[in-house]
Amino acid sequence: MSPGNQLVLGVNLQGFGQRPAAWRVQDVAPADLIGPDFWQNLGRIAERGRLDAVFFADNPSAGNPNLRALGLLEPFTALQSIAQATEHLGLVGTASTTYNDPVELAERLLSLDLVTGGRLAWNAVTTYNPAVSGNFGLDGNPDRPSRYARAAEFVDVVTRLWRSAGSGATVDHVGDQLEVHARLDQPPSAQGHPVVFQAGGSDQGRDLAARFAEGVFSVELTLDAAVQNRLALRDAAARIGRHPDSVKVVPGLSVVLGSTEREATALYDRLEELAPEGYAEATLGSYLDVDVTTLDPARPVPDHVLDRTIDEASYSKSLGYRRTVVRWVRENNTSVRDLVRAFGGYGARIVVGTPEQVADSIEQWFLAGAADGFNLMIDRFPTGLEEIVDHVIPILTDRGLFRREYGERTLRGRFAETHPDSPHPDTDSVSVSLSVSERERSAR
Template sequence: MSHARHVVLNVNVLNLGIHTGSWQRSSEPPTAFADPNYYVRMARLAERGALDALFLADGPALRDHPALRPSQALEPSVILASVAAETEHLGVIGTLSSTFNDPVELAARLLSLDILSGGRFAWNVVTTYSPAAGGNFGLADYPDRSTRYRRAAEFVDVVLALWRDAGTGRGVDHRGEFFTVVGSLALGPSPQGHPLLVQAGGSPQGRDLAGRVADAVFSAELDLGAGIEHYRYVKDAAQAHGRGRADVKILPGLITTIGSSRAEAERRYDEQNALLPENHDLERLSQVLGEDLAALPLDEPVPDRLLGDVADPAKFAASLGFRESVVRLIESGGLTLRQAVREFSGAGHRVVVGSPVDVADTIERWFLAGAADGFNLMPDVFPDGLEVFVDEVVPILRARGLFRTHYAESTLRERFTGTATPTERRVLAGT
């Protein structure tokens, strides 16, 4: 099977599952999210299915009240060091914010992890849109979107410059808007040259950053048409920056609730939702759309005034990418508020509730239609939500010629890009 025909499949290990009530249904103890061995167990399960990578999110602030859901508490690069040491092939992808880190320290920490893993690490770059995180870092005035993305672009360029310089003795001399860096890391290159870059963010600035530097994009499109548009947009941006369209992989999030039949999966889904406080998902949708929806009638269409363009994108507190995806889904389906809440499912990514064949059909349809190069899988509950994917969905994808039977590459770069060494990316002035 040619490299180009492999669907990319990462598993996003969020708490004990993407569903808020997952900790009440998992066979793992509710505090497993604070145990490095829990992530090692999930990684070994993913490696059993020859999945591409284990993906960790990060939020440098408390999101959910602990009484609602015990929250991920361990810093991602620490967890991934444990995972890398206990696996042979599985890639490890960590989310770290450009807003709340220093580029020199982060470049050294992540290159160290890449070397430790034998060239299996990727950094998911985010700018962090949570004002609560700003409070944790003493920011009285949270930077607006434009400032965060300008800082992120320069931050990435500094990190790339330090990684490319590692072991050469040349040194970096960067003097920009946000950073002045003169010197070198006390590290050599990793087996894959340096870590891969993943970008998560659907704003125009985020998509441009992805086109310029990313090896992969974690996207949030909810319907096929939007997926195709986003796929073309980012690939076009990569081409505009002198890169190949295949240089950046588009990986939407895919939430799965799997049963032996569609009816069984629906029962599982309804049982999970019964564990949630009343209006939980409605409150989450309110956060995404930027307005309290509690007073609106559930069985009438979502008002047009909530679906138009954001008046001032620079001051919009939530994710523009999530909002755009949800608005597109509501408008294309003419959804009532109740239907929108169910489709949104409190998480902002495409949801498949069905049999293993249903899940495989969605993956194949998006892949062949040019809407995705693969997916970041988000099982409802760990470990059984991942087990059923590995044991029942992966064999279907293999039978259809869409997924590998074994690992053939030694580094994550070779697996994602088909090349052993990094290609040059266009950097901003000042680097």
């Protein structure tokens, strides 16, 4: 069963591109990443392609920009600049539930949603990177159960504040993690309040998404697992009385384009050669908790590495990414050398090929019920984004999978348009008596 009649398509703005060496094959300058012109140009290109949204991740810690220049601007500051250069484009920014105050964040994001005409979305994350804690005067991040317990209360408080905005009503919350007594005096925005996204593939992340998220950045690498993940999210939403169509699942998809497959492969190889030495090995090893360079490159990853038991409560990386990467390695475990060569998405699925091949892959996952759309992770900016807009989007449009023009002006309105027979995602919840899994499987 296909997830809907139209794709949701966004683009992940990752510095000069998803490839670490993107800056080495384009006419760009380091200061571009801290000025408005670069980001506003990307926004205009994305809007020319009628994309739903641009997305900024956030990692509020010091990193080595020589490896990959990312996160030099606070997400919502950059998004406000992009908003000034666009009219329809959605704006998705990341903010931590662990290292923010819910009242201040609710007020700040609703304010930005108001001035952008109802185009804002919040990607709620719990922050697992241990390097972040020191910036906030802590010795380490809280453990996973504590982070997600706070996140559940935090998102609940923020959404209650938004829904009561301008009414004069006070939100009173006394929980194990938070105590809040506050109100917002701003009126609702054109879309009511910002759309809520969630990024996390763990069991706790899925539960959080089922309760609150309207968009989910998933991390599946294989088709069957992606289908099951989407079904599980929809089932979880239905069990608590939400309409399953109100949750859009948008996996990351890395793309390297060429006019021929050979040209795309040559570009991919060139970008890998120019990347910092050992980048792919280090990234793969971080998910597998092993130094990949110590393994025999001609042999598969040993079972003892893949079967290793971890303490999920104290695990300091993304549990969802680890699970999906381990599953992918098991399915493709011919040799360490082959795995490193194929691990070009650095944790996201990757398609290296022609515009038709990229469109075919998007269509396959969409019609299989593995995704409602994709968060595109493009090799290099601005060049790669222009290629997607000029060569891939027209194919998807001609196949009837993507819009020819913007309809609803708000981001939430466009999300509702992808399922025109279902209720508006921000209306009252409806009960679903038949499980989503049963309905969708019977429809196949």
